[in-house]
Amino acid sequence: MKPIWPNLFQITLYNGPGAQQLIRRMLDDLFLPWPHIIAGLAIIICAAYSAWLGGDRFATEAIAIMIVHMSYRIAIHRHYLSYGYADRERYWTRLFFASALISGLAWGTSLSLLIVSAPNEVKYLTLTVACVIIQSATARAFMAPLPLILQTLLLVIMVVSTSVWNGDWIVAPAAVLFIAFQAGHMRHLIAMRFREWQAQKDKDHLVARLAKANDDLSEANEALRKAALTDGLTGLANRRAFDLHLELHCSPEAGTSEPVSLIFFDVDRFKSFNDTHGHQAGDHCLELIGHCARSVLTSTWQMAARYGGEEFALILPMTGADEARRIAEALREKVSHLPIPVGAEETHVTISLGVATADKLTAATPSALLTHADLALYRAKQRGRNRVEVVETASETEIHDALRYLRTT
Template identity: 80%
Template sequence: MRHTWPDILQITLYNCPKAKLLIRDMLDELFLPWPHLIAGMAIIVCAVYSVWLGGDRFATEAEAEAVAVAIMIVHIAFRIAIHRHYLNSSYTDREHYWTRLFFVSALVSGLAWGTSLSLLIVSAPDQVKYLTLTIACVIIQSATARAFMAPLPLILQTLVLVIMVVSTSAWNGDWVVAPAAVLFIAFQAGHMRNLIAMRFREWQAQKDKDHLLAQLAKANDDLSEANEALRKAALTDGLTGLANRRAFDLHLELYCSPDAGTLEPVSLIFFDVDRFKSFNDTHGHQAGDQCLEIISRCARAMLTDTRQLAARYGGEEFALILPGTKASEARNIAEALRELVCRMPIPVHGEEVHITISLGIATTEVQNRVAPRTLLARADLALYRAKQRGRNRVEVIEAASDAETNDA
């Protein structure tokens, strides 16, 4: 399957993350008019020199050289106009347009050079013909040096130039120019092939590198996701989706340790399901698990701050850690949670069963900071009192002596 130059660019570059930048850099170089200015000025100087050598003896030759000069002037103006159009137009997402425009402009250049040089070969004195051949070789060399950026258009440009110069030389009976031109283009073709192959290897290496980097980035992302999932699994209770005991301990230590640096009160609500063992024995463990899941959703609904945490402490025991929450505010939250759980029906064998919870609250104030284990012991003591005083209620420990805490 054959590909045009833009197709080759698409195959080799568009799959590369840096493709658009590479194509833009190449087109920036390829549209520059200065190589055409130099070649055009050389052809014009050669034509003027030919007229100067010929004097008034070759009127028709002078006309041919004038045509050659005119073609070069028009060609230079054309390349400058194309370059200004490239600079002044929006490049974004128009790679195909610009590559095809360069393709056309390269063929126009090949025709212009070939026509002008052919006119000089036919009309110029012998001493100018070799200068003309030199200029043709320089143009071919310039095209060869840039062929790795645009293989097809510059190869066709060179072929047009060579075919026109060689054909004109042969038709004119000059069998020295033709073999020299053929030998030179054969040498340049090998050099051009090496340059093109080198650039394509470079593109392929860049593509492979980007592909490997993309694979590495994806592997790193996958590893990060796996680590994050593992971290969450290590800190999450499998049944309820709440934080587990380990996460609870870490969070409580974060906000209640002496060196936590917080200047806000921290409240801890400790609660469990009333008569959960009897519920399990009566309705089965599956119903018990469903009961714990419903309570976990109720507990999660009480959180209003990203610093707050709902955790399953163990079995049917749960906890809420509420940084920045005073005892009175914690009581309101606990009462709202208790009422929500009371109203929440648990479907068991086609029936709706209701359960209750008992809650204990302890708060550590800024001026009376206690250790996490002490705060937990006070909350546990408050829960114990709620159980003793009839269940389905909230009890608060606002201050407790060490003796009280140890007795609990």
């Protein structure tokens, strides 16, 4: 059987979140010496009064016992403060249990000595002090019921036995009534504290559930937000996310003089690929190209997006024209060597890419950058496909022709 001493607090106290902190606070209170000092001083006053009235037979012994007891309680309190709680719950619980029994024995012994030797006036005062000590222990019993109940019983048994042996029979039934009253009060107080701790435990449980629900809701909202900004086929950003990202980095409100490059590209002769191999193979082709587009990004600020159909785009903040062209060439090379499975065979596709850059010398607006990237893609198509073109300047006629061509292809 497991010893009960190390488990007193686990059995009797709230064991929900923060239980260790609660146990420590209660031990802090239970080891305080002031209740014992006050009780000891009250007994010493009774003993001194008894000696003054002539009942000094055991008054000195009663005073000595209380002085030793108060010194002991002060010493163990200093010991507790010196070493601290330090997760030594079993040790401090056992020490308090032993100290509670020692206190009950010290009080019972000193009060019994006064009952035997004191004049009647002091006997009634002594019994009153005993009742006050019992009342005080009862008020603290909710923190550690077993040791404090045993402490109280030890005190009561010693005082009542001494009174009956001394011929004060009336003390016995009075003690029974007093103990019955205190037991009911103690039971009510402990039950009230347990209800309070259970309510705290239930509240902590509900708060934890609410926090988890909030976390789940946040995750769901984040997943929904990502789904709303993600292309379902390729896993890249969708058109809406593309527009937001471009506006963020390329609008006059962005407040930066760093260059922003945009790469438009699409799959060469993709309609013919679909007609030959089927839409399922076409979807797989776009998915693989999406992986290639993501792989050439060099920072978290950059974005690969599916613009629509077989059209893709790369937004490259803080990237000049030369670096953007290098990235475009790397992507074109990677896609041209990418094996596309079609049935039991493999084939290859190519892409055409248009690069445009907005910097402090050009108008940094999303529409201007889009127009120049469109034109660069048009030039790549017109000049043989599977190539990269960069546009720095363009005439209105060329832009018009490019937009009309891209709308019809």
